[in-house]
Amino acid sequence: MQRIDTSRVVIVGAGLGALYAALKLAPRPVLVISPERLGQGASSGWAQGGVAAAMDPADSAAAHARDTLLAGAGIVDAEVARRVTEEARAHILDLTVLGTPFDRSDTGSYVMSREAAHSCARVVRIRGDQAGAGIMRALIAQLRETPSIQVLEGVMATGLRVEAGQVCGVEIARCDGGLTASCLLRAPAVLLAGGGSGGLYAMTTNPPRIRGEVIGMAARAGAVIADAEFVQFHPTAIACGRDPAPLATEALRGEGAILVNRHGERFLSAVHPDAELAPRDIVARAIYAQSQAGNAPALDTRAALGPRLLADFPTVAAACRTAGLDPLRDPIPVAAAAHYHMGGIATDADGATSLPGLWACGEAASSGLHGANRLASNGLLEALVYASRAARHIGAALGSPSGAAPQVTVPDLPPAPLPNPALVTRLRHAMTDGVGVVRDAAGLTTALAEIAAIEAAAQGSAPILNMTATAMLIATAALRREESRGAHFRADFPASSGPTGDRSFLTLAEALRPIALETT
Known part of the structure; x- marks a missing residue:
């Protein structure tokens, strides 16, 4: 196997956690490995709801932490929840400075949505349902202007190299237009930020590449994996035969949309006192039961939103239009689909894994924040918090950077x-x-x-x-x-x-x- 040596920190992935960590590591030389062009194929860019944070003066980090604990069904790490929710506001302000166009009122305050299991509206959003895409555009623009960051597009990680119990590099291959054999990229530190596992399921809302490969390569290297059994199924994937399935954001239910079956019955009211705003696991199982019974569950936005859906939720409107659905006339058919993996590579408070030299953040990691059932829109928040922490910890572990590092060039490799x-x-x-x-x-x-x-x-x-x-x-x-x-x-x-x-x-x-x- 051919070998490349670099003094750059290697980041595997190109979603929110990866890009935010790269920016936080600057001016330390960093190499970001992305299978596709930046902004394409990352789950972060598909996130509709937004980032949960107590930005309203009437809200508090303590209330946010309580909601996180309740949704997590008894296994959320309370200290992790406290610290993450306390940091949330600072990261929203940081993203704003970086150019993220969050929805703002005429007075300049953040416009927020309410999502399932939140006790109040605290999800900071962009154009109703375009938070992930908006944040990613802002971060990519910053990344392109940061000279210490190199991005290798069309390159994927296939494995980790461990020597004497420590991760010392990544095996990489070209994947643009085919797949090549791997070569070894030796590096002083590796951060895994390559997404979750939803694409391992036949019905999913995740981009096609998000199939657990990053978690799997860490596991094959010997890393401890935490809470692997907890896979969150989003209750309102649009059931239109597409793979992956488009998502009807939870914010629609926060605006008053209801779930009905083919008989026009609103079935969630009999399942949970919060009805459509019950925790996701409860809503997903209710949807699944209706589907199994042949009752064709659907999301009815007509009374709550009407024509406002088209302007306030353009991503959902476009998905319906592409699928030949008219949400102004009929309810939107929905199904439970694999959406988010609460489990992942076990990390400590600094994003460090059980393997020296290896850190993880974002959906590939499991910090203890989500427990058995992630609170809506806490996913992007966790990615921000742990990307920042991991960057800080990597910097402390490696000491002051020695200056600029040469660009990494992947050699010609035989096809695989x-x-x-x-x-x-x-x-x-x-x-x-x-x-x-x-x-x-x-x-x-x-x-x-x-x-x-x-x-x-x-x-x-x-x-x-x-x-x-x-x-x-x-x-x-x-x-x-x-x-x-x-x-x-x-x-x-x-x-x-x-x-x-x-x-x-x-x-x-x-x-x-x-x-x-x-x-x-």
Whole structure:
């Protein structure tokens, strides 16, 4: 394998966490690795709702932390919630200085939306449903003007190199127009900020590349993975046959939109006192139950929003138009879809992982903030907080930068076969069928066997092995948690073990142990 040495900090990913960390590391030389052109293919750019932060004088970080704890179903780290919510306001102000065009009132105050399980309106937004895209445009503009940051577009990470127990580099390959063999990029520090795992499911709101590969490469290197079983299913993906499914933002329900079935019945009122604004796991299971019963759940925006939907929520309006739907005439058909992974690479308060030399932030990481059920719009907030912390910690670990670093050039590499799409499709269906909204031991065991068979058929393809590693961890952690808690629902163990519970921590070696025993 060819080798490149660099003194730059390597950041894997090109979403909010990656770009914010790169800017916070400046003027230290940084190399950002992005499979696509900046702004394309990152989950952050698809985020509709916004960033949760107590910006209203009537609100408080303490209230935000309480809502986070309640939504997280008993396993949120209370100290993490307190610190993150206290930092939220500073990051909103920082993004504003960086040029983010948050919605503002005539008096200059931030316009905020209310989303599920929040006790008040505290989600700072951009043009109603374009927060992720607006923040990303501002950060990319800043990034392009920062001379210490180099971006390698069309390059993907395929693995981590560990020597003497420490991460010392990343294996990278070209992926623009095909896939090449990997080469080793040695670096003094690596930050993983490459997104979550939603694309491991057949029904998802995530960009196509977001299939757990970054979590998987950390797991294959030996990193501890936390809370892998907790996958959040968004209740209102637009059910129009597209892959990935467009999203009907939760802010629509915050504005008064209601969920009905094909009989016109508003079914959430009988499920939870907060009805459409109940925690996401409860709404997602109610939607799933209606779908399974053939009742065609749908989101009715007509009375609450009417024509205002077209101007105030242009992303949703455009998705409906593309799918041939008219939300002014009919309710929008919806389904529960894999949306956000609360689990990920276990990190401490500084974003450091269990492997020296490796940090993580954003959806690829698990900080303890989200617990069993992420509070709406806390995802972008966590990415901001931990990107900043990781940058600060990396800087302290490496000491003062010695000056400019040479640009990294990826050598010509021989072509390599692309991941077998049939295996990827098999994996996605195995996860939806056995590790989806409602789980049980039989389905999870079947899914684990199928994941193992897919891995055996992968013929060493690193992208697929990274996917199956994450899938194995999700399914194994789900099988071991014999209770229902938050987004993890076991039909064979429908009750929780109590108001509070324990987080799960698992390595890939531990996850593989039961499979090894069953096959001997």
